[in-house]
Amino acid sequence: MDLTHSPADEAFRTEARAWLAAHVPAVPLPSLETEEGFGAHRAWEAELAADRWSVVSWPAAYGGRDAGLLRWLVFEEEYYAAGAPGRVGQNGISLLAPTLFDHGTEEQRARVLPPMATGEVIWAQAWSEPGAGSDLASLTSKAVRTEGGWLVNGQKTWSSRAAFADRAFGLFRSEPRTPKPHQGLTYLMFDLRAPGVTVRPIGRLDGKPAFADIFLDDVFVPDEDVIGEPGQGWRIAMSAAGNERGLTLRSPGRFLAAADRLVELWRGRGSPSQERERVADAVIGARAYQLFAYAAAARFLDGEPIGPESSLNKVFWSEYDIALHETALDLLGRDGELADTDWAEGYVFALAGPIYAGTNEIQRDIVAERLLGLPKGRR
Amino acid sequence: MRFLLSPQQRDFARSLDAMLTAADTPSVIRGDHTARRALWSRIAEAGVFAPAVPEAYEGMGPLPVDLAVAFVELGRHAVPGPVVETVLAAALLAALPEPGPAKRLLPGLAAGETVATVGAPYALDGDAADVVLAVRGGELWLAPGVADVRPSLDPGRRITTPLPGGERISSRVPGHAFDWARLATAAQALGVGLALLDRTVTHVTRRVQFGVPTGSFQAVKHRLADAKTALEFARPLLFGAAVTLAPRDVAAAKAAACEAAYATARTALQLHGAIGYTAEYDLSLWLTKARALRTAWGSPAECRADVLSADVLSAARRA
Numbered sequence: 001m002d003l004t005h006s007p008a009d010e011a012f013r014t015e016a017r018a019w020l021a022a023h024v025p026a027v028p029l030p031s032l033e034t035e036e037g038f039g040a041h042r043a044w045e046a047e048l049a050a051d052r053w054s055v056v057s058w059p060a061a062y063g064g065r066d067a068g069l070l071r072w073l074v075f076e077e078e079y080y081a082a083g084a085p086g087r088v089g090q091n092g093i094s095l096l097a098p099t100l101f102d103h104g105t106e107e108q109r110a111r112v113l114p115p116m117a118t119g120e121v122i123w124a125q126a127w128s129e130p131g132a133g134s135d136l137a138s139l140t141s142k143a144v145r146t147e148g149g150w151l152v153n154g155q156k157t158w159s160s161r162a163a164f165a166d167r168a169f170g171l172f173r174s175e176p177r178t179p180k181p182h183q184g185l186t187y188l189m190f191d192l193r194a195p196g197v198t199v200r201p202i203g204r205l206d207g208k209p210a211f212a213d214i215f216l217d218d219v220f221v222p223d224e225d226v227i228g229e230p231g232q233g234w235r236i237a238m239s240a241a242g243n244e245r246g247l248t249l250r251s252p253g254r255f256l257a258a259a260d261r262l263v264e265l266w267r268g269r270g271s272p273s274q275e276r277e278r279v280a281d282a283v284i285g286a287r288a289y290q291l292f293a294y295a296a297a298a299r300f301l302d303g304e305p306i307g308p309e310s311s312l313n314k315v316f317w318s319e320y321d322i323a324l325h326e327t328a329l330d331l332l333g334r335d336g337e338l339a340d341t342d343w344a345e346g347y348v349f350a351l352a353g354p355i356y357a358g359t360n361e362i363q364r365d366i367v368a369e370r371l372l373g374l375p376k377g378r379r
Numbered sequence: 380m381r382f383l384l385s386p387q388q389r390d391f392a393r394s395l396d397a398m399l400t401a402a403d404t405p406s407v408i409r410g411d412h413t414a415r416r417a418l419w420s421r422i423a424e425a426g427v428f429a430p431a432v433p434e435a436y437e438g439m440g441p442l443p444v445d446l447a448v449a450f451v452e453l454g455r456h457a458v459p460g461p462v463v464e465t466v467l468a469a470a471l472l473a474a475l476p477e478p479g480p481a482k483r484l485l486p487g488l489a490a491g492e493t494v495a496t497v498g499a500p501y502a503l504d505g506d507a508a509d510v511v512l513a514v515r516g517g518e519l520w521l522a523p524g525v526a527d528v529r530p531s532l533d534p535g536r537r538i539t540t541p542l543p544g545g546e547r548i549s550s551r552v553p554g555h556a557f558d559w560a561r562l563a564t565a566a567q568a569l570g571v572g573l574a575l576l577d578r579t580v581t582h583v584t585r586r587v588q589f590g591v592p593t594g595s596f597q598a599v600k601h602r603l604a605d606a607k608t609a610l611e612f613a614r615p616l617l618f619g620a621a622v623t624l625a626p627r628d629v630a631a632a633k634a635a636a637c638e639a640a641y642a643t644a645r646t647a648l649q650l651h652g653a654i655g656y657t658a659e660y661d662l663s664l665w666l667t668k669a670r671a672l673r674t675a676w677g678s679p680a681e682c683r684a685d686v687l688s689a690d691v692l693s694a695a696r697r698a
Contacts, residue, residue: 001388001618002622279687280683283686284635284686288635295383297382298381312612367604368601368603369600371607372576372603373580373584374584374594
């Protein structure tokens, strides 16, 4: 059992740190949930990609560095420690790309991944529907066979990044009558500017258009944009959902950096003793999350699947993120109410954590039934 | 970087688990001094204290990760006696600038012939110990015994006070030795929490109310899922602290493991209902230990303060 990175991994860290020191914008970019900020963040993705830092864990052929899981963790630590911008390409990079690596065709990977790596094409996730949140099996948007592809109808909602993104991916019901509701779903990629697509931005709690409704009216999706076999969408998407909750959506680097900033804030406010325990818990939680990830990475490198422990992870980071930001806002006192600060933006973002990527209630059920072996019951 | 236990460390845990299961610790706790002493000798012979004793003094240490592995098992089985305090005594003696006391006392401690405890100010289970070290005014003493034996909330522990006088064995107290006590306590607490969770999962799977197992209720599941989450995120903190032995890491591990164990104890009691609220039911031995370990060798508040302190004060200087 050790915590020492290999000299090669340390050299990778040094290289990443030097690049970030030279390139991270001195003035923070405007929020990526605004039109102006979206453009600035897209340009930042291109800058990252120019030196192959946008997708370090991908194969070099698609713009990555073939860095393993441990180096990805190292990169993320350096990335957030450097105060680098939020990643507007993250939905595609962390949700769609792993699915394409596992289930896509070579043609799809060659066509979709390079422009995703450069930020030229920003992807939105289109999982949820008005009648289907965490219960994706109740999706009703339809895909009907047509010449050379599919005609898609229905509505997707709460679609992250969709207000300004280029393309989207999601599940559609292609077989109306199946014995079980999660059968007969097909995984599709589609253009948000295709004829028949209407995007209506939705303001989140702070009014910023962080997500959107997507209305689909006879939208044509060519066969080349079907991922895997038609009707197998559920199984294909679930492998990505495990990923989303698991290691790759919220890296420890993000929380280590946030905890450091919180300690700075606390010291800057005279280290008030009434907040000491909460600040300490933020430091402890970030370290716990980092070490949990190291242990999970070691098991993964030994060939073990990540599996239902990703549900533990999701409950942990989402609750942690809120507690950390609440502590910061309380430390700020009256200034905690101001909406135009990084802490306030982070707080509003964190509030969604226990809801998306499978609600924490669903995750707790998974922990209880699959990790603890408790009997299934009515939800 | 390979942050996983080795196959040997996992085997060590399994063999300790088998031995302690056979030893039936609940009946030992309810038995007399002789039964406790016999169990204490067996765990020492199994190599529980050897990782805390340097090789020069007939131990196998320092091997803090192995120590943590062993103490998780002691916690899982609610092993009574001054187990953490024996580790602390070893760490104190091994760290003294003068080798005399270590040469005299450590081999017996590693081999399981000598039960030791440390008064700072209380000496846990001093009435059962052969060696009572006492921290007094920044000095380390070998006390002539203990007085004032009082019961603990945990029936597996007794609180005693070292007698005055005895032999002064060092004019300094090596503060970092107390990190070993915190580390061992954190490991023991994690084990206590894991046992409470296991027992509660078993209980709610069998216990039928309203015609179904109580474990099929979502309210029950979610409490247990939260307990599992807290314990599984305390575990890497514990082993990370064992790897680095950095005071801040040890303090973080102690706070997290004790909080997780205590929260699990509250959940375990609630989900057992009145059955859990009885001394005759074995669960009580773990429930009360979770409470006792929480404040042993640094309360959660003290540990959290140390996490934020640039210069972590040793427990000895506070004592």
